[in-house]
Amino acid sequence: xTHLSYTRGPQDKPLLAMTIGAAFDDTVRRFPQREAxxxxxxxxxxxxxxxxxxxxxxxxxxxxxxxxxxxxxGIWAPNCAEWCITQFASAKVGAIxxxxxxxxxxxxxxxxxxxxxxxxLICADAFKxxxxxxxxxELLPELPGSTPGxxxxxxxxELRGIVSLGAEPAPGMLGWQALxxxxxxxxxxxxxxxxxxxxxxxxxxxxxxxxxxxFPKGATLSHYNILNNGFMVGESLRLTEQDRLVVPxxxxxxxxxxxxxxxxLTHGSTLIYPSAAFEPLAVLEAVAEEKATALYxxxxxxxxxxxxxxxxxxxxxxxxxxxxxxATCPIxxxxxxxxxxxxxxxxxxxxxxETSPVSTQTAPDDDLERRTCSVGRTQPHLExxxxxxxxxxxxxxxxxxxxxxxxxxxxGYWNNPEATREAIDGARWMHTGDLAVMDDDGYLKIVxxxxxxxxxxxxNIYPREIEEFFYTHPAVADVQVIGIPDDKYGxxxxxxxxxxxxxxxxxxxxxxxxxxxxAHFKVPRYYRxxxxxxxxxxxxxxxxxxxEISVEALRLPVAG
Ligand code: AMP
Numbered sequence: 001x002t003h004l005s006y007t008r009g010p011q012d013k014p015l016l017a018m019t020i021g022a023a024f025d026d027t028v029r030r031f032p033q034r035e036a037x038x039x040x041x042x043x044x045x046x047x048x049x050x051x052x053x054x055x056x057x058x059x060x061x062x063x064x065x066x067x068x069x070x071x072x073x074g075i076w077a078p079n080c081a082e083w084c085i086t087q088f089a090s091a092k093v094g095a096i097x098x099x100x101x102x103x104x105x106x107x108x109x110x111x112x113x114x115x116x117x118x119x120x121l122i123c124a125d126a127f128k129x130x131x132x133x134x135x136x137x138e139l140l141p142e143l144p145g146s147t148p149g150x151x152x153x154x155x156x157x158e159l160r161g162i163v164s165l166g167a168e169p170a171p172g173m174l175g176w177q178a179l180x181x182x183x184x185x186x187x188x189x190x191x192x193x194x195x196x197x198x199x200x201x202x203x204x205x206x207x208x209x210x211x212x213x214x215f216p217k218g219a220t221l222s223h224y225n226i227l228n229n230g231f232m233v234g235e236s237l238r239l240t241e242q243d244r245l246v247v248p249x250x251x252x253x254x255x256x257x258x259x260x261x262x263x264x265l266t267h268g269s270t271l272i273y274p275s276a277a278f279e280p281l282a283v284l285e286a287v288a289e290e291k292a293t294a295l296y297x298x299x300x301x302x303x304x305x306x307x308x309x310x311x312x313x314x315x316x317x318x319x320x321x322x323x324x325x326x327a328t329c330p331i332x333x334x335x336x337x338x339x340x341x342x343x344x345x346x347x348x349x350x351x352x353x354e355t356s357p358v359s360t361q362t363a364p365d366d367d368l369e370r371r372t373c374s375v376g377r378t379q380p381h382l383e384x385x386x387x388x389x390x391x392x393x394x395x396x397x398x399x400x401x402x403x404x405x406x407x408x409x410x411x412g413y414w415n416n417p418e419a420t421r422e423a424i425d426g427a428r429w430m431h432t433g434d435l436a437v438m439d440d441d442g443y444l445k446i447v448x449x450x451x452x453x454x455x456x457x458x459x460n461i462y463p464r465e466i467e468e469f470f471y472t473h474p475a476v477a478d479v480q481v482i483g484i485p486d487d488k489y490g491x492x493x494x495x496x497x498x499x500x501x502x503x504x505x506x507x508x509x510x511x512x513x514x515x516x517x518x519a520h521f522k523v524p525r526y527y528r529x530x531x532x533x534x535x536x537x538x539x540x541x542x543x544x545x546x547x548e549i550s551v552e553a554l555r556l557p558v559a560g
Pocket of ligand 1 (some may be wrong): 138209324325327328329349350351352353354357375432434438446447481
């Protein structure tokens with residue numbers, strides 16, 4: 001019988017059957033004096049006991065606002081201590097935290113707040129070029145004249161109030177400090193009693209998926225979903241209370257709030273936030289000065305750190321492990337992270353928001369080839385299968401759509417049963433939309449998104465393969481390959497190339513480099529030299545934008 005592309009992860013380590021609040025209290029009991037959180041750009045440090053005090057005070061403050069289990073609480077802020085405190089506090093209160101992308105502008109903010117029916121929003125005052133207070137003033141003209149908690153506005157009828165993290169809350173907003181003062185109204189045992197009511201299968205988090213097209217969908221995740229995913233990710237990294245993790249990835253995304261915050265929470269490890277948003281220099285400084293043992297990042301973050309001109313002056317030798325994930329992890333970049341950043345045990349993780357997020361991960365004892373070329377094997381307690389267009393499991397070695405099943409699959413998309421049915425089938429398999437291939441030992445490789453596959457003259461071309469090839473060119477720092485419409489071949493290949501500083505390469509050089517090394521039909525027809533790629537805040541490259549820009553720049557249709 002053919003060996004089918006189906007695997008199941010090991011089951012020896014039991015899943016945590018508890019709420020996030022219970023897991024938090026457990027860690028506080030075990031490691032009260034150890035460092036829990038360091039926020040370098042705010043100059044803040046908390047032991048687990050101190051963090052517990054801050055979390056419980058905030059939780060009581062949220063109860064004083066009237067937040068009930070199941071109510072939605074939005075958070076719209078870059079990385080900061082208050083984000084982490086709010087995450088754990090809302091979990092203790094049972095309020096569903098709605099992560100709002102710090103880069104969202106008015107329309108997207110309104111959509112997320114309305115779609116999730118947020119009762120309260122905690123927000124920063126400004127971030128980069130976004131003036132949050134000004135945007136809220138536009139969205140909610142009723143705000144300045146209202147009393148916090150009694151907001152009544154036309155566009156967001158369910159919203160009751162706004163807590164500002166800024167030093168000066170705008171009129172009608174409650175300040176963060178005032179929220180803490182409000183905690184006095186709620187005794188500690190009321191919070192404990194609230195904790196008793198909560199169930200680990202309750203929804204506790206809504207994350208709007210980056211969604212390259214259409215409206216974002218709110219992946220709804222339970223305590224069980226995300227606590228266990230954070231736990232299993234940390235187990236794979238062999239985290240202990242001795243570990244110190246630098247977190248440059250955004251907290252509003254599951255890479256930050258699950259893999260980092262809950263990964264450390266379940267192991268008593270220290271979280272270190274280097275900056276409000278990604279800055280390569282701040283990461284290098286944080287690793288060296290905090291003697292970090294672990295570092296997370298999407299591939300483009302690692303590339304920026306590796307290529308930073310000041311990197312040689314930092315001692316990164318305390319690093320042991322970490323995770324690269326979120327997008328295709330180029331083999332050459334993995335090798336440099338191992339060799340030049342001392343992350344000998346660095347792992348690749350693969351997953352998506354809808355699966356809490358991690359579904360597969362490499363292991364420290366995998367050989368170098370598998371640690372750099374695959375996304376590892378199926379995570380504990382999960383199942384993976386690869387199917388063809390008819391939904392049948394394909395033989396090992398054959399490309400198809402990857403599906404995931406198990407504890408990590410989201411409860412569904414918030415208030416969107418139709419989209420939920422499209423994503424999760426009757427047998428609870430989440431259809432990822434990613435194309436993958438499984439080898440005989442169960443290692444998976446992601447070869448692209450279903451929709452990113454290029455079909456040129458009838459040949460199926462996987463951009464990943466061409467990208468990996470270009471990474472072996474000494475002048476190429478980063479590369480992304482896309483398909484654009486073409487009259488003759490259906491699609492033509494475009495490569496966007498970012499060169500290493502101080503290096504040069506022309507279109508002709510790159511074409512010549514391909515000659516005889518990759519099949520002629522895979523050689524990109526067009527090249528575009530760039531300093532950056534259109535990206536989401538989570539470092540996900542927006543290939544659809546690249547397509548639009550390329551089509552526009554090339555003024556298609558072109559002669560075949
Ligand atoms: P998000 O829901 O924003 O986390 O995006 C999930 C998507 O990111 C997946 O469906 C994949 O397309 C991509 N992705 C995540 N991790 C990896 C990885 N290690 N290799 C390739 N693609 C990845």
